[in-house]
Amino acid sequence: MEKTILQLETLTxxxxxxxxxxxxxxxxxxxxxxxxxxxxxxxxxxxxxxxKETINDMVSNLGYKVLSVK
Known part of the structure; x- marks a missing residue:
């Protein structure tokens, strides 16, 4: 298993x-x-x-802006 952390724009x-x-x-x-x-x-x-790119795309497709991926 791997762990990926995405920093998003502020969640409201x-x-x-x-x-x-x-x-x-x-x-x-x-x-x-x-x-x-x-x-x-x-x-x-x-x-x-x-x-990580796929995970980034999944979150972005939900309408959230990803600022960084680690």
Missing amino acids: CPSCVRRIEGNLSKAKGVASAVVKFNASKVEVEHESSLS
């Missing part, structure tokens, strides 16, 4: 957390997705076959 509501976590958790290869609301970060544990 708790429903953003549920939306991001829910969508990422359903994605093939994702073991867990946790959004830290106050820090506007997403921590994703995933299989190595799932690239």
Whole structure:
């Protein structure tokens, strides 16, 4: 398993957390997705076959701006 952390633009509501976590958790290869609301970060544990770019694209496609990926 690998861990990827995405820094997002400021999240404005708790429903953003549920939306991001829910969508990422359903994605093939994702073991867990946790959004830290106050820090506007997403921590994703995933299989190595799932690239950081793919995770970035999944979050971006939900309408959230990703500032950095680690």
